[in-house]
Amino acid sequence: MMPSNALTTTRRNFLGGAGLLVAFSLAGLSSARAAATGEAEPEGVGASSALPDDLQPFPYLDAWIRIDPAGRAQVFTGKVELGQGIMTALLQVAAEELDMPPHLVSIVTGDTARTPDEGLTAASHSMQYGGTALRLAAANVRMLLQRAAAPMLDTDEAGLETTGEGTIRAPDGRSIGYGAVAATLSLHVQAQADVPLRQPATFRTMGKSLPRLDIPGKVTGAVSFIQDMRLPGMLHARVIRAPAEGMTLTLPSRTEIEAMPGLYAFVQDGDFAAVVCEREWDAVRIMRQLLAGQSKRKNGAIPTGTIADILKALPAQDYPIEKVAHPTAAATTRLSARYARPWYSHGSIGPSCAIAEMKGGELTIWSHSQGIFDVRRVAANLLDLSEDKVHAIHVQGAGCYGQNGADDVAADAALIAHALPGRPVRLQWMREQEFGWEPLGAGMVTEVVAELDADNRIVTWNYDVWSPPHNTRPTSANGVLAGWEVTHAFPPPENVPIPMPAGDGSRNSNPLYALPNMDVNFHFIPKGPFRSSAMRSLGAHLNVFSIESMFDELANAAGIDPLTLRLDHMSEPRARAVMMAGAEAFGWQTRRPKGKFHGYGMGFARYKNLGAYCCVFLEISVEPNTGFITVQRARAAVDCGEVVNPDGVRNQVEGGLIQSLSWCTREAITHDAERRTSFDWSSYPILRFADVPVEIDVDVLPRLGEPFLGVAEASQGPTSAALANALADATGVRFREMPLSPEKLRRALIAL
Amino acid sequence: MTVSLIVNGQRRTVSATPDTPLLYVLRDDLELNAAKYGCGLGQCGACTVHLDGKAVFSCLTPIGATQERQVTTLEGLGTQAQPGILQQAFIDEQAAQCGYCIAGMIMRAQSLLDRNPAPSDAEIRRHMQPNLCRCGTHHRIIRAIKRASAVLGSQNGKGDAS
Ligand code: FES
Numbered sequence: 060m061m062p063s064n065a066l067t068t069t070r071r072n073f074l075g076g077a078g079l080l081v082a083f084s085l086a087g088l089s090s091a092r093a094a095a096t097g098e099a100e101p102e103g104v105g106a107s108s109a110l111p112d113d114l115q116p117f118p119y120l121d122a123w124i125r126i127d128p129a130g131r132a133q134v135f136t137g138k139v140e141l142g143q144g145i146m147t148a149l150l151q152v153a154a155e156e157l158d159m160p161p162h163l164v165s166i167v168t169g170d171t172a173r174t175p176d177e178g179l180t181a182a183s184h185s186m187q188y189g190g191t192a193l194r195l196a197a198a199n200v201r202m203l204l205q206r207a208a209a210p211m212l213d214t215d216e217a218g219l220e221t222t223g224e225g226t227i228r229a230p231d232g233r234s235i236g237y238g239a240v241a242a243t244l245s246l247h248v249q250a251q252a253d254v255p256l257r258q259p260a261t262f263r264t265m266g267k268s269l270p271r272l273d274i275p276g277k278v279t280g281a282v283s284f285i286q287d288m289r290l291p292g293m294l295h296a297r298v299i300r301a302p303a304e305g306m307t308l309t310l311p312s313r314t315e316i317e318a319m320p321g322l323y324a325f326v327q328d329g330d331f332a333a334v335v336c337e338r339e340w341d342a343v344r345i346m347r348q349l350l351a352g353q354s355k356r357k358n359g360a361i362p363t364g365t366i367a368d369i370l371k372a373l374p375a376q377d378y379p380i381e382k383v384a385h386p387t388a389a390a391t392t393r394l395s396a397r398y399a400r401p402w403y404s405h406g407s408i409g410p411s412c413a414i415a416e417m418k419g420g421e422l423t424i425w426s427h428s429q430g431i432f433d434v435r436r437v438a439a440n441l442l443d444l445s446e447d448k449v450h451a452i453h454v455q456g457a458g459c460y461g462q463n464g465a466d467d468v469a470a471d472a473a474l475i476a477h478a479l480p481g482r483p484v485r486l487q488w489m490r491e492q493e494f495g496w497e498p499l500g501a502g503m504v505t506e507v508v509a510e511l512d513a514d515n516r517i518v519t520w521n522y523d524v525w526s527p528p529h530n531t532r533p534t535s536a537n538g539v540l541a542g543w544e545v546t547h548a549f550p551p552p553e554n555v556p557i558p559m560p561a562g563d564g565s566r567n568s569n570p571l572y573a574l575p576n577m578d579v580n581f582h583f584i585p586k587g588p589f590r591s592s593a594m595r596s597l598g599a600h601l602n603v604f605s606i607e608s609m610f611d612e613l614a615n616a617a618g619i620d621p622l623t624l625r626l627d628h629m630s631e632p633r634a635r636a637v638m639m640a641g642a643e644a645f646g647w648q649t650r651r652p653k654g655k656f657h658g659y660g661m662g663f664a665r666y667k668n669l670g671a672y673c674c675v676f677l678e679i680s681v682e683p684n685t686g687f688i689t690v691q692r693a694r695a696a697v698d699c700g701e702v703v704n705p706d707g708v709r710n711q712v713e714g715g716l717i718q719s720l721s722w723c724t725r726e727a728i729t730h731d732a733e734r735r736t737s738f739d740w741s742s743y744p745i746l747r748f749a750d751v752p753v754e755i756d757v758d759v760l761p762r763l764g765e766p767f768l769g770v771a772e773a774s775q776g777p778t779s780a781a782l783a784n785a786l787a788d789a790t791g792v793r794f795r796e797m798p799l800s801p802e803k804l805r806r807a808l809i810a811l
Numbered sequence: 812m813t814v815s816l817i818v819n820g821q822r823r824t825v826s827a828t829p830d831t832p833l834l835y836v837l838r839d840d841l842e843l844n845a846a847k848y849g850c851g852l853g854q855c856g857a858c859t860v861h862l863d864g865k866a867v868f869s870c871l872t873p874i875g876a877t878q879e880r881q882v883t884t885l886e887g888l889g890t891q892a893q894p895g896i897l898q899q900a901f902i903d904e905q906a907a908q909c910g911y912c913i914a915g916m917i918m919r920a921q922s923l924l925d926r927n928p929a930p931s932d933a934e935i936r937r938h939m940q941p942n943l944c945r946c947g948t949h950h951r952i953i954r955a956i957k958r959a960s961a962v963l964g965s966q967n968g969k970g971d972a973s
């Protein structure tokens with residue numbers, strides 16, 4: 060059975076009707092374009108086209124929207140649902156611009172045979188680029204429908220109006236449904252850039268908290284996730300890998316393995332090995348037996364020591380990020396500090412999973428990857444198939460927050476299915492495999508030197524950040540585990556940083572504040588001790604933590620309010636507005652100390668200096684004997700441009716805030732010289748119910764008519780910074796190296 | 812071995828090795844989707860179901876130990892057309908991001924409401940402690956439980972009055 064929340068109308072059914080039966084061609088994307096729509100900012104083509112970035116390679120309207128004779132719209136997006144609610148928000152955008160009720164609109168997400176290739180669903184780009192493209196496409200369709208309706212209603216186009224019900228009405232009250240009009244119309248025409256959009260004052264769907272489409276199924280046990288899919292004849296596989304990356308495992312002989320009861324097939328290619336069974340539990344059981352074999356580290360030892368020790372000893376490439384020099388008054392105060400964060404796990408609650416089936420020379424892969432077109436590229440490359448023989452379909456998985464094992468498991472499943480044609484193969488990684496092998500969020504270090512003059516103006520800002528890659532997303536077989544393991548291995552590519560303005564380790568390293576002197580440098584470490592790739596907000600997390608911590612350290616040294624110091628150095632009106640709105644809602648100006656071990660803190664950033672603005676305020680208390688922090692109140696203010704679904708925005712910001720508190724106070728991948736030693740939820744604890752804030756509120760600033768700005772990653776940096784600032788306020792001790800764990804706090808506070 | 816158990820009120824008979832976790836039988840043999848594999852270690856609660864009315868980790872419950880016992884999964888609480896009170900409360904509060912943890916959350920919470928229809932915030936948090944959510948949906952989950960509790964309270968109130 061297929062997941063119920065993916066769309067029920069299949070393409071065949073859909074095209075079976077009359078209506079808009081048109082050629083559906085999707086030009087292939089060059090890999091340069093694919094990379095541009097990934098974690099980096101698209102470059103666009105400037106003056107040659109005014110179409111939004113995602114529309115440029117797919118300008119034909121029928122690549123995005125079709126309307127059947129019954130007047131129902133089907134919308135196609137290359138973006139995918141990751142639990143962030145994007146499917147619902149995109150459907151709202153389309154419904155608004157088509158001026159139709161949302162229930163008459165359905166949406167098809169990431170499918171290499173059906174949707175435009177919009178690159179990754181990542182980097183908070185989905186609304187900003189995907190939403191903007193879809194919105195214009197829908198506005199074009201509405202205009203075409205209206206134009207075609209005029210002769211049908213025997214009237215002038217100018218007097219016609221859409222009703223919001225999927226009909227077009229003439230001044231005399233007669234009306235015609237979209238279905239009837241669409242049946243006469245081809246949408247295989249190119250989008251125009253200058254089509255009028257619907258205006259906020261008349262919005263019917265956008266700006267409303269439409270309930271999420273996928274929640275009813277998820278709370279009642281429908282087939283909602285790839286993990287739930289069952290295909291006829293489906294086999295269950297488990298990959299056999301050493302406990303962690305960088306290690307190899309000694310396996311018994313093939314004959315011995317093949318004699319194991321319950322085994323259907325043993326698939327091996329070089330260092331890649333997997334067991335396949337009719338019953339899932341047999342696969343798990345056999346996998347466990349095989350894991351009892353000896354494992355050892357392949358290459359040199361993992362360096363140990365502090366994060367700074369480890370990172371600063373590694374070869375780095377230096378990139379200047381920002382250099383500003385102006386004459387200023389003499390400095391009177393000088394502060395310097397080093398901040399750090401450890402390696403983090405994405406920690407998806409459901410380990411990565413994929414299903415693949417090889418049939419008649421064609422491979423189908425169901426995957427929860429953020430880059431479904433890359434899943435196809437990787438598999439085609441790995442198996443030496445042409446891309447048109449590989450069909451990749453996105454199906455939801457557990458929240459991933461970046462590149463977890465999704466792409467690896469998809470390639471694993473493809474390799475296994477390719478060896479066993481005729482039957483679909485389902486592969487789910489085990490919890491310990493996800494912890495041991497997924498790419499991690501990179502450990503990072505920053506060093507800041509800042510000076511104030513006698514008027515409390517910041518006159519010097521020297522900033523250095525060291526980081527391994529935050530983007531090793533695969534676009535071919537050389538980016539996945541299976542590619543490195545097969546006999547004819549695909550050696551991993553040279554890692555390169557994402558250029559500014561998006562940046563990766565450098566993301567948000569250039570302060571948004573107006574500072575007269577800045578010297579910001581990024582030291583990119585191409586090869587860290589662990590595999591690392593994108594995790595929610597990339598390097599912005601530590602960069603914002605560092606900048607916002609230093610602002611508080613400066614304010615403290617100067618004896619002024621941290622908000623005042625920020626506002627004194629901020630000229631962007633929207634940034635100021637977010638800080639002030641948050642402060643007002645929180646009651647920042649009227650806050651009162653409530654005794655020892657109680658305090659307040661704030662943190663601000665505009666994500667990437669391009670996305671949403673977010674300011675977080677926290678009130679905390681600390682129990683010095685245990686080092687436990689209770690967040691009494693958390694209040695976030697955000698400005699993410701035009702808001703499509705306010706509740707969706709609040710859900711994302713609230714979730715990001717809790718996740719950031721978890722990173723900041725609990726999480727760190729532990730390791731020894733041989734391997735990662737975090738392999739479960741006790742060796743990698745995250746926040747539980749008892750630890751989350753007592754109160755959380757999110758204020759979303761209304762920005763009618765402004766462009767969409769992605770919001771999903773906006774609260775990561777500000778929250779961790781606000782926590783460290785609140786902790787310093789509460790205890791007088793400045794903690795600069797995450798995690799600010801109970802143990803670390805207890806040791807430091809017991810002395811006070 | 813052959814095991815006969817009552818799942819969501821219906822007698823089901825399955826054949827599996829006795830060490831097979833109940834989770835795998837529910838998902839693979841009985842084709843019930845709700846209980847999820849999260850860790851297989853009793854650390855996350857994604858697999859939570861009720862065994863004889865008590866919340867258990869189905870990933871740690873061997874099928875051999877369920878002979879003639881009552882199992883309730885999320886599917887047993889209601890359907891999309893007719894969601895149970897707690898399920899409806901989760902919809903009303905939009906208490907999910909990815910939703911992978913949610914089946915386990917609802918079953919854990921249901922076991923609290925079954926025993927105490929009017930729990931305090933502190934009781935809810937304490938009771939929900941075994942279940943992990945990575946998306947940070949905790950507050951919405953707490954609100955959904957309180958909403959369901961309020962509905963139960965008003966229903967009982969009506970019951971008393973009539
Ligand atoms: S899957 Fe059972 S507790 Fe995690």
Ligand code: FES
Pocket residue numbers: 142408457458907908909910911912913943944945946947948
């Ligand atoms: S909603 Fe995603 S893990 Fe809870």
